[in-house]
Amino acid sequence: MSPTFRGGEILGIRIPTVFVENDATRCAGCGEPIVGTPFRVTLLDIVPGEAAPSWAIGAAINPGPHQFHAVAEHFRSWARRRDYLFCRLSDVREIMRPIAVPGERPRWGLCDGNHRDAHELVPA
Ligand SMILES: [Zn+2]
Ligand SMILES: [Zn+2]
Numbered sequence: 001m002s003p004t005f006r007g008g009e010i011l012g013i014r015i016p017t018v019f020v021e022n023d024a025t026r027c028a029g030c031g032e033p034i035v036g037t038p039f040r041v042t043l044l045d046i047v048p049g050e051a052a053p054s055w056a057i058g059a060a061i062n063p064g065p066h067q068f069h070a071v072a073e074h075f076r077s078w079a080r081r082r083d084y085l086f087c088r089l090s091d092v093r094e095i096m097r098p099i100a101v102p103g104e105r106p107r108w109g110l111c112d113g114n115h116r117d118a119h120e121l122v123p124a
Helices: 054-058 072-081
Strands: 008-010 013-015 039-043 066-068 085-087 095-101 107-111 121-123
Touching: 066 072, 085 095
Parallel strands: 039 095, 085 107
Antiparallel strands: 008 013, 039 066, 085 121, 095 107
């Protein structure tokens, strides 16, 4: 008997090699199942003391955690669909801070808050 079991039949019991992924975690970016550990991103609340602009109350952010493939582009495509901006000085990290961006069309920017310079928000 071969030492390597490759699926098929063993002692008359069928062993399927393909498992149905009923409860597979799906990537919020591309919608595909995530094999292994998903990359989780949580969006923080506005820091107390930092007044939320009035429009932000109607444009609440879903804090997550949102789950993605561990590829920054998948996070950014998710952010792009929601019309969020992304700080060029930021990396995609497990904790992201929303930044209220007022203007004619108020938007949210996302940043890891890991730099001292002013945010440089660009479309995600
Ligand atoms: Zn993905
Ligand atoms: Zn920033």
